[in-house]
Amino acid sequence: MLMTAIGxxxxxxxxxxxxxxxxTDGRRVTALGPSGYRPYSEPERSLLRQALAQAVELTRREERPGVLGEAERMVTLAHAEAVANFTAQHRITREQVDIVGFHGQTVLHRPSQRLTVQIGDAAALARAIRVPVVHDFRAADVAAGGQGAPFVPVYHRALAQALDRAGPIAVVNIGGVSNISYIDGNDLLIACDTGPGNALLDDFVFRTSGQPFDTEGRLAAQGTVDQTWVAAALQQPFFVLPPPKSLDRNEFAALALPDLAPADGAATLTAFTASAIAAIVPLLPKPPQSWIVTGGGARNLTLLRMLRDKLSPAGVESADALGWSADAMEAQAFGFLAARGLKGLPLTYPSTTGVAIPMTGGLIARP
Structure with missing residues (x-):
């Protein structure tokens, strides 16, 4: 059955x-509709940063002490506002939407301890928007011994199957963390986190300039890479682990840069992200012939240039160049995953998260 899903x-x-x-019917994507964005204000971002700092002390995933409870209420309200604004702008009635896929905000991800925490009250969201909400996508995979990430590969595969491309394709999503989906035909799907995405760079730019990110990589473009620091950072054990593997946003936060000018620091962290992505190639069955970049990093022209240098002779292009949406990719994916989960289809596989058997997931909250 074909479903209209909002992710x-x-x-x-x-x-x-x-x-x-x-x-989507949970297997194929038959149409990509409009997309939208509801930015967090600086006070909201500050609250989330406080929640991330407090979350490191969590031992049970249902706990919401102190600022975490406040952050969860803010996240829920922001998502309700995002849906309301989106549906009003595009004249979509709630009766036209079958399901909403709600990822929430990850504040802690420690699969080795079988612990992953996403804040956001799905029941309150379902009541606010009056549409069924599928949520808590990662818990079943982590409880079964999987890494709980990445979750988008099944959606990448659905999109890639419509392309007429020779050889393996890698879709690299560069959000706070970078992850890849390695697709070779209809059967082989491998996925893993590759290391830092935008998180280290965004945090550095915020500390040094007060800006939330390096727009189009302009600051990094003016700097010089500290190659010695990048080479040392790549000695972290994570980078030689075979896929599947995943990590927390703050996994590399302890890697302190030397005293560099802002442009040089931005260039160095951008190069670290690109180098970490390139480091996965020897761990894959065959080198990908083409790379499709999505997520916020697809807007960073300096990062794209570095990736082309490091991944040559393979092609590197933005998802937007294929008619996909680099900005909306993950939101689309969670709409797809909501429909897929409702049908009990696998969301993760041994080759994507390391879970023992293919796993479905997600819980449903009804209005």
């Missing part, structure tokens, strides 16, 4: 809520 995503970059509408 919602608030990523580790803490920039805002992405909204997207798709039509």
């Amino acid at each position: 919602l995503m608030s990523g580790t970059s803490l920039d805002g809520v992405d909204v997207a509408l798709i039509k």
Whole structure:
């Protein structure tokens, strides 16, 4: 059965809520609808940063002590506002929407401890928007011993199957963390986090300039990469682990830069992200012939240039160049995953999260 699904995503970059509408049967994507965005204000971002700092002390995923409870209420309200604004703008009635996929905001991800925490009250959201909400996508995978990430590969595969491309394709999503989906034909799907995405760079730019991110990579373009620091950072054990593997947004936060000018620091962290992505190639069955870049990093022209240098002779292009949406990709994916989960179809596989058997997931909250 074909479903109209709205997907919602608030990523580790803490920039805002992405909204997207798709039509899908949970296997194929038959149409990509409009997309929208509800940015977080600076006070909201500050609250989320406080929640991330407090979340490191969590031992049970249902706990919401102190600022975490306040942040959860803010996240829920922001998502309700995002849906209301989106549906009003595009004249979509609630009767026209079958399901909403709600990822929530990840504040802690420790799969080795079988612990992953996404804040956001799905029951309150369902009551506010009066549409059924599928949520808590990661918990079942992590409880079964999986990494709980990445979750978008099944959606990447659905999109890639419509392309007429030779050889393996890698879709690299650069959000706060970077992850890839390696697709070779209809059967082989491998996925993993590759390392930092925008998180280290965004945090550095915010500390040094007060700006939330390096727009189009302009600051990094003016700087010089500290190659010695990048080479040392790549010695972290994570980078030689085979896929599947995943990490927390703050996994590399302890890697302190030397005393660099802002442009040089931005250039160095951008190069670290590109180098970490390139480091996955020897761990894949075959080198991808083409790379499709999505997520916020697809807007960073300096990062794209570095990726082309490091991944040559493979082609590197933005998802937007294919008619996909780099900005809305993850939101679309969670609409797709909501429909897929409702049908009990697998969301994750041994080759994507390391879970023992293919796993479905998600819980449903009804208005």
